[in-house]
Amino acid sequence: MRSPRPLLISSLILLIGALSLASLVVGPAPIGPWQALTALVSDQGSATIVVRDIRLPRTLLAILIGWIFGLTGAGLQGLLRNPLADTAVFGAPQAAAFGAVIVLYSGLVGALSWVLPVTAILGALISVALVVAVAGRRATVVVLVLSGLAVGSLAGAGTSLAISLSPNPFAVTEIVFWLLGSFEDRSIVHVGLASPFILLASLLVLSASTGLRALALGEETARSLGINLMRLRFLLVAGAAIGTGASVAVAGSIGFVGLVAPHLVRPFAGYDPARTLVPSGLAGAALLLAADCAVRLIPSQTEIKVGVLTAILGVPFFLWVIARRKAELAEMPV
């Protein structure tokens, strides 16, 4: 029953530490690791401005958003007893983006307002709830994925409509670039905007861990073991929606981290849904930090968006999971 989980958690924390340092160092301005660390705590002139105002916010955002995506991915996979569950499969990032785009498009508030994450959260909440409602409790993977596809497409169509009706070409460019998902040019204000929601989402998902364990044996057995399923679903759906909404509001659409992270940790942490939560969150943070360092290193005229990179890597992984497990997935009720 014991697994090398403590070792895994410590290794992931060390990895996040190393990648964070790399994230403070990598960029157009040549700043060494020691200088980057010193610039964080003392005034080193332009190096301090670059490290504190540009690289630190994107590092913190990558950690926070990677963490919540990994955590909610593991939580949703446990809730639906399905290794393909993720907010991205539910169309939540598209719906959150649609919610945020409406706000941006209307021009009622700026991109740094609290209204933005709140509407993004509402969008994500509606999409996840809609998919869970349409797919039903005993839906197959096919029904789940199709429902997610439909909801995601609808939200995507809404976003496209908003873009095509936009009278201002500059607003269009801004919305499109923002939709692609990036930590570029984010400030500490963005970190402050997202972190309370990500903290709340983390608490919601982590408090569902005992219920997720029991749910491995099915809903009826979980109820007979004294688990309140309504509460469990609320905790995970609300946690996933709040986490996704807050993340999309500050960084745009970044998918597939939540799908990939739990798969990476299971060989070490085991399959107990409760015990994969924290390692998945940490693996998500490491993944997104690594991806954000990678986009800065890939030679190109303008920086490649991190959301594009996670999708390019995540979609083949998604297909690989389907190909590897298609026999059991065909039969698996959610």
Add this chain to the structure above:
Amino acid sequence: MSELCAHDLAVDLGRRHALSRVDLTIPSGRLTVIVGPNGAGKTTLMRSLAGLLPPTSGQVTLDGHPVARMNAGDRARAIAYLPQGGNVAWPLPVAQVVALGRLPHGEKPDSLSQKGEEAVAEAIRAVGLKGFEARPATELSGGERARVLLARALATQAPVLLADEPVAALDPRHQLIVLDVLKDQVRSGRTVAVIMHDLTLAARFADEIILLDKGVVAASGTPAAVLTEKRIAAHFGIQAHVAHDGGYLIVVADRPLLEEQGE
């Protein structure tokens, strides 16, 4: 010693009256087997008895206390329920699956108390799966997996055990092994009720048989009193021969009756 009773129990599922005016007692120290044709309301009855389905009217009581008023934790510690055709979603090790039966006691699989460790080991031994502790439950045969799930229900050490078709997917040998385990639970003073379709096997192990049809209790009593050819024809719609041989009651299903003959 616990006694589970249904008092004038009625359950509606949507517009359908799944159970009506059900009065029954599941005593401790006797194995109660619930039989009946498909759609008779057996699973609905079991879920109601387990406190998982609220009655439309009437009530289920455990030692006189209404189950519906028990909080979820107390109910889970008092009544272990093994649903029909249960499955394990993840390749969890057998010991971890069985240890989930300790959740109602506030014990997690990775931090069991001494008592919890003993209960899990005892449950695994009882179903004959010693040595399987580290094997992923998803890689076991159907018979082995059914026994793992039974062990999970046993590990709760609840005074009441309700099992919905625990031997449905098992070969004859494993059916006997599982029913022997349930009989042992009865001998140790537990209150045990199971749903079964095999009438000969039901007669072989049951102390009490409850025949359910169209949501009402059609008959209850000893196997010999309940399982008569006439009653089997009336409620199962088959012509069957009931033989008594060496203390065993044997039901041989001969042919299905046309609906008017069955009625």
